[in-house]
Amino acid sequence: MTGNGLTTTSLTLGYRERVVIRELSIAVPDQRVTSILGPNGCGKSTFLKALARLIAPASGQVRLSGDDIGKIDTRTLARRLSILPQSPKAPEGITVSDLVRRGRTPWRGLLAPWSEEDASICAQALQQVGLSDLAERPIDELSGGQRQRAWIALVLAQNTPYLLLDEPTTWLDLAHQLEVLSLLQKRNRDHGTTVVTVLHDLNLAVRFSDHLFLFGANGLVAEGTPEEVITPDNLQAAFGLRALVMPDPLTGRPMIVPY
Amino acid sequence: MSGEGSARKIVGGWLLLGGLLAAAILLSLMVGQIMITPAELLRGLMTGAGPGSLTLRVLRGPSTLTAVGAGAVLGASGAIFQILLRNPLAAPDVMGFMSGAGCAVVAGVAFGLFIPLPILAAIGGLVAALLVAGLAFHRSGRQSPLTLILVGIGIGFFASAVSSFLVLRMPPQEAADAQRWLAGSLTARNWGHVLQVFGLGALLFVVLALQVRAMALLELGDELAAGLGAHVERARYGLICTGVLLAAVGVAVAGPVPFVAMMAGPLGMRIAGVRHPASRLTAAAIAGATITVLAEVISRSAIPGLQLPVGVMTGIMGAPYLLWLLWKEVEAGEL
Numbered sequence: 121m122t123g124n125g126l127t128t129t130s131l132t133l134g135y136r137e138r139v140v141i142r143e144l145s146i147a148v149p150d151q152r153v154t155s156i157l158g159p160n161g162c163g164k165s166t167f168l169k170a171l172a173r174l175i176a177p178a179s180g181q182v183r184l185s186g187d188d189i190g191k192i193d194t195r196t197l198a199r200r201l202s203i204l205p206q207s208p209k210a211p212e213g214i215t216v217s218d219l220v221r222r223g224r225t226p227w228r229g230l231l232a233p234w235s236e237e238d239a240s241i242c243a244q245a246l247q248q249v250g251l252s253d254l255a256e257r258p259i260d261e262l263s264g265g266q267r268q269r270a271w272i273a274l275v276l277a278q279n280t281p282y283l284l285l286d287e288p289t290t291w292l293d294l295a296h297q298l299e300v301l302s303l304l305q306k307r308n309r310d311h312g313t314t315v316v317t318v319l320h321d322l323n324l325a326v327r328f329s330d331h332l333f334l335f336g337a338n339g340l341v342a343e344g345t346p347e348e349v350i351t352p353d354n355l356q357a358a359f360g361l362r363a364l365v366m367p368d369p370l371t372g373r374p375m376i377v378p379y
Numbered sequence: 380m381s382g383e384g385s386a387r388k389i390v391g392g393w394l395l396l397g398g399l400l401a402a403a404i405l406l407s408l409m410v411g412q413i414m415i416t417p418a419e420l421l422r423g424l425m426t427g428a429g430p431g432s433l434t435l436r437v438l439r440g441p442s443t444l445t446a447v448g449a450g451a452v453l454g455a456s457g458a459i460f461q462i463l464l465r466n467p468l469a470a471p472d473v474m475g476f477m478s479g480a481g482c483a484v485v486a487g488v489a490f491g492l493f494i495p496l497p498i499l500a501a502i503g504g505l506v507a508a509l510l511v512a513g514l515a516f517h518r519s520g521r522q523s524p525l526t527l528i529l530v531g532i533g534i535g536f537f538a539s540a541v542s543s544f545l546v547l548r549m550p551p552q553e554a555a556d557a558q559r560w561l562a563g564s565l566t567a568r569n570w571g572h573v574l575q576v577f578g579l580g581a582l583l584f585v586v587l588a589l590q591v592r593a594m595a596l597l598e599l600g601d602e603l604a605a606g607l608g609a610h611v612e613r614a615r616y617g618l619i620c621t622g623v624l625l626a627a628v629g630v631a632v633a634g635p636v637p638f639v640a641m642m643a644g645p646l647g648m649r650i651a652g653v654r655h656p657a658s659r660l661t662a663a664a665i666a667g668a669t670i671t672v673l674a675e676v677i678s679r680s681a682i683p684g685l686q687l688p689v690g691v692m693t694g695i696m697g698a699p700y701l702l703w704l705l706w707k708e709v710e711a712g713e714l
Contacts, residue, residue, distance in 0.1 A: 174602050198608030205602040211465070213654045214598075222595050226608035230589065258654075274599075278607065 125150040126171060126201075126282055126314065130180035133166050140166050142339055143180065148331075151312040153305055155325040158335030159359050164318050165206065165286055167335070171316065172203035172284050184282070198226035201282040202275040206290060206318075210259040216270045217255040220245055223277030245276035249303055265296030272300065276307065283307070285317045289324070297321065301328040322376050326350055327368070334358050350374040392651035396665050399650070400447075403672040407443040408434060410680050445568040446675045446689070447668040448576030449633035452625040453477075454643030454667020455587065458660050459622035461644045462598060463615065464524035467704055470641035471504070471626035474531025478538035479507025480627045481635035482545075485557055489545040497579055500627035503538070508623050510534050525708075563636030563690020565675045576632045583625050587660065590618055594656045636671065636690045638697020643667030670696070 126148040133141040140163030148154050148171070156164045169175040171182055173189050182189040184200060192200075202223075210219065223245070224238045246252045249269040254262065259270055268288060275283060285304070289297040301317075305328050308315045319325040325332065325346075332349040334341045336358035342349045351374075355361045361378055368375040409415050415434045423431020434440065457470035471477045483503025487494055515522045515530040539561075546557045559566075593614035596604035601611050626640060647662030648654075674692035681687065 169602075172606060174605055194605075194610055195608040198606065201606075203602065203606040205600065205606075208600055208603055211462075211598045211654070215654065218655055219599075222599065222607065225592055225596055228592075274603075275606075 124185055126316070127183045128171075128180065129183065131170065131177050131182060132179045133163060133170050133175065133177055135178065139178070141170075144340060145180075146333065146340070146343060148314065148316055150314050151308070152330040153308050153315045153328060154317070154331040154333065155329040156316065156318045156333045156335065157322060157325055157358070158341075159337065162335040162337055162358075164333075164335050167333075168203075168284055168286050168316065168318050169205075172201060173197065174203065174205075195226050198278065198280075200280055201284065202278040202280040203284040204271055204275045204286065204288060206286040208271055210267075210271075213258050213260065215256055215258055216246070216251055216262070216273070217242070219259060219270055220255075220273045220277045223274040223279075226278065241279055242273075242277050245273040245279075248276055248307065249273045265292055265299060268292060268296070268300055269303070272303065281312070282314045283316070285315070287318050287320060289319065289321065297324060304328070322350070322355075323368075326373050326375070327371060346373050350376060388652055392653065393662075396647060396650045396662060396669075400665050400669045400672070403669045403676070404443055404447065407446070407672050407676040408439050410676050411439060412683075441570050441573050442565050442568045442675065443672060444573045445576055445632050446565050446671045448573065448580050449565070449629040449636065450639055450643070450668035450671025451664040452576065452580045452583065452667075453629040453636065453640040453671070454647065454663040454665070455584070455660050456622045456625035456629070457640030457642075457667070458644035458647070458663035459587070459594075459618055459625070462594060462656055462659060463618060463622075464527065465598075466524040466528065467645050468528050468641070468701075468708070469524060470644070471622065472635070472637050472640045473535070473701070474508075474511060474528055475533070475535030475538055476504045476507045476511075476531070476623050477626050477630050477635040477637075477640070478535040478542070479510075480504040480630040481561055482507075482538040482542045484630065485542045485545050485561065488553070488557060489549060497575065497628055497631040500631040501624055504623040504627040504630070505620070507531075507534050507538060508619060559688055560634040562688035563634040563693065564688045565633050565671075566679070566686055566688075568632065572632045576628060579628045579631075580625070583621060583628065584664075587618075587621050587625070588657075590614065590621065591657045591660070594618060598656060633671070634688075634690065636674075636693050638693045638701065639667050639670050639674075642670055642693075642697055642700055646670070 129145050131141060131144045132139060156168060158164045166175060170177055176190065184192065189197065220242050224242065246255055249272055251266065251269055251273060254266065259267055262270065272288065288300055292300065301324060304315050307313050329346060332346055333343045334349050334354055341358040342354045350365055352363060352365055355363050355376065363376045363378040365374045365376055405417065408420055415431055419429060419431035420435065423429050423435050460469040460471065461467055480500035480503040483499045484496055487499040511527060511531045511534050515527045542561055546554050549557060593609050596607050596609040597614060605611050643666040644659065644663040647666030648659050650666065651658065651662040653659060653662055674696065675689045678687040678689045678692040
């Protein structure tokens, strides 16, 4: 499979004893919000890391615009694709703006000074996550939701067409989960950024995603639009979950009611 | 550069840090068996004559400047390991790299090898670092910073024991000199030492400056660093090597002075009030220079007529700090 976007060809992940993803060939739709769903231990995080080249495949490839991601120069890749790992740890005492500025690293020449463009992209990233006023505050002093938004500002400052996030809503309360997902959705709508997230909460994933990959213990169960993927049969197959699926009264998208 | 708290506070911090170093240097030039006034020093500097000139050129100038250079390279080296391992105990003195460097120098002298001291020190430091990495190696590929530090302390003791053994087998006069050097000594330094520590130090600081951005990424964790375009393993090895070599340059001119590398990083960071690795490394270098110069002047003037090795002084200053850090680790349940 060649061509555009982020794709995998016969991707196998894991080691001899424990293969988590086997022979998977998929295409992440460009300029959409995609969520990767599945029970714990199904390999969804591993899959996301492989998409970002943090894990080398046992076999097969991840391709970006047709190029094998393993062969792309590290800095070039960092200009096209960014990844926010799960629960990153900030160095003690670092301020929000210091953190966000480091997102510009792949765009700066070895000796290039800090440019107007770098500054304006950082300011924009801070503004998009609503932290402009807290830019000079140490991260340790922020609330959980603000902290997560600071990390998202870091990858927004990286300014890549592909943005991957591993469980960006973990440890946040519901209001802050909504806040984080809406700002990612807004980034997608305003900039055409392809957003790929691993999410735990099925209803939130449905609400904010254009495309879903649903994994079960034995690999991919279904992919497609939320309407196509979220069916009682698929939920049973992926999670062993018995649930009703009915239209969300607010958006009309599928809503899961377990029983 | 913005991004680090209030600008005025930062400028004040840097001024304080620089002022402390300047004061320490002035003190070191003035104090000794004969007191020299700043006016005499200035006259000596301008005219090249009088007691001020002799002090600057021969008596105290070279020792003081060697202390500045050695302190700066040791301070920067300590900050590298403290940032990489995210632990204030991580430093080349605590982790045995400096004892390794010292051991190699003593071995070189004992066996009559004609290899320049900085090269011997570098080899010793790198071997110690390799031993620490090898002994702490874990199949998972991840070892806790504390494991590395404890293994390093062990390697340090081993290297010191080997040094002691080699010294015991030397002729008496040579043994006394070696013993003194191993305690960390800045007596009778000449302009050759100054040139050596500043020349090699400047070279390594340039190499370090080129790695600072990668360091700022490594600080965010390996996965984010990789995502932001860092070659994680390569960058880490590069920084470790630079840190070991900086320590070796310090050891080559001053002996394995204990605790300067460990104390300088946190002290500089507190006084300057900075966070970014570039600022932390600079602050650590200045703080390291200040500590070493102060320790040197105290060691030669504390007891009249007795010249203590500078390492005795840094040991007296550093040991309580080390104990306090260990106590904090125990409190935090890390040890």
